[in-house]
Amino acid sequence: MNRVVLFFVSSIIAIMLGWGIGSYITYNNTIEAVGKIPGSPIVIGAVYDKPTHAVVLSIMNPGTLPLTVKEEAFTFKPGKQSSQQAYTVEHIPVNIPLIPMGITTVAIKLKKGTPELKTGDIVKTTLKYVHPLSKDEYFVKHGYEYGVSDKKEGK
Amino acid sequence: MNYEKITWFIFWLTFGFLILMLFYGFSLLVLTATSVEFAYLLGLVSFLILGNRLLFGYGWIANLLDNVISFKQITSEYRQKLEKKLKDKQPEEMIRESSFKALLILVFKDLDYYRYAYYGVFLLLVLITLMAKFNLLGEMVIGKYIEGVFWGSATAVFFVWGLEQLAKASFVEYNLLNLEEKNKNGGQ
Numbered sequence: 158m159n160r161v162v163l164f165f166v167s168s169i170i171a172i173m174l175g176w177g178i179g180s181y182i183t184y185n186n187t188i189e190a191v192g193k194i195p196g197s198p199i200v201i202g203a204v205y206d207k208p209t210h211a212v213v214l215s216i217m218n219p220g221t222l223p224l225t226v227k228e229e230a231f232t233f234k235p236g237k238q239s240s241q242q243a244y245t246v247e248h249i250p251v252n253i254p255l256i257p258m259g260i261t262t263v264a265i266k267l268k269k270g271t272p273e274l275k276t277g278d279i280v281k282t283t284l285k286y287v288h289p290l291s292k293d294e295y296f297v298k299h300g301y302e303y304g305v306s307d308k309k310e311g312k
Numbered sequence: 313m314n315y316e317k318i319t320w321f322i323f324w325l326t327f328g329f330l331i332l333m334l335f336y337g338f339s340l341l342v343l344t345a346t347s348v349e350f351a352y353l354l355g356l357v358s359f360l361i362l363g364n365r366l367l368f369g370y371g372w373i374a375n376l377l378d379n380v381i382s383f384k385q386i387t388s389e390y391r392q393k394l395e396k397k398l399k400d401k402q403p404e405e406m407i408r409e410s411s412f413k414a415l416l417i418l419v420f421k422d423l424d425y426y427r428y429a430y431y432g433v434f435l436l437l438v439l440i441t442l443m444a445k446f447n448l449l450g451e452m453v454i455g456k457y458i459e460g461v462f463w464g465s466a467t468a469v470f471f472v473w474g475l476e477q478l479a480k481a482s483f484v485e486y487n488l489l490n491l492e493e494k495n496k497n498g499g500q
Contacts, residue, residue: 158477158481158484160478160482160485163474163477163478163481167470167474167477170470171470174466174467177463178352178463178466178467181352181459181460181463182348182349185346185348186346186348
């Protein structure tokens with residue numbers, strides 16, 4: 158290997174080395190920056206599960222920080238076909254951690270013995286959540302109309 | 313007026329300013345570095361210190377041979393430099409009787425021990441980095457910092473490797489020139 162060839166060979170190695178170092182530093186800095194962005198949860202689907210008599214919500218956390226649902230409020234608005242005026246909720250899960258960049262399913266169980274939901278019944282859920290960067294509380298409201306919302310999602 | 317002295321004075325002033333700016337820039341780099349960049353700098357600095365002797369040794373040989381090749385003659389000045397370098401390492405008589413080429417080979421041989429140790433340490437670091445990357449050491453939080461140290465050391469090793477190859481390529485070129493040594497026995 159003479160000195161001219163060595164010059165070209167070492168130039169190529171230097172370019173590859175610089176490429177590696179640059180991508181290593183950029184990748185890790187980007188990961189660090191993206192990791193600090195909090196996302197707000199989105200309810201991407203709500204389904205009434207007949208056998209367990211529960212409304213199942215699928216909540217997506219698009220951010221990279223884990224969020225915690227502190228409280229859930231449940232309001233019922235009867236439709237035309239419904240004879241039921243109000244529902245008692247048997248079990249509302251609280252302190253649910255929402256996994257980062259994933260979907261968490263939460264089931265709100267209605268009291269046993271009460272009749273099934275009828276078409277047109279509206280279930281409104283309010284989620285109160287916090288994220289680890291501040292002590293503020295944030296709310297997400299989701300309205301679910303039985304029979305109508307299901308069909309829309311079916312499209 | 314001694315123009316040469318003035319020129320040298322200006323040169324050293326500029327050179328000193330350059331070094332000062334270098335330190336200023338480097339300290340700024342360290343102060344503003346993220347943790348990942350700091351790992352890189354750590355690897356770079358530690359391997360530069362570790363390979364100090366190799367860097368300057370091979371650089372010195374490459375520089376000497378560059379002069380010999382471009383002037384196409386071995387003057388007593390270059391021979392004396394080599395002799396001075398080998399003074400405490402080899403018997404005096406042997407140095408006096410050896411040819412220029414033999415002295416060069418002795419200098420190369422002296423650096424070989426450091427070269428093996430240096431590349432050995434680098435190889436060890438490469439293995440640890442690969443193991444950390446493929447999670448063979450278990451889930452490690454410091455994996456990405458080990459990789460940063462690896463990249464820094466790779467930069468230093470690249471310089472050492474380049475200078476070593478340059479010195480050896482220069483040696484081959486010098487060999488092909490087949491120069492006659494004028495003053496073999498060290499004197500004038």
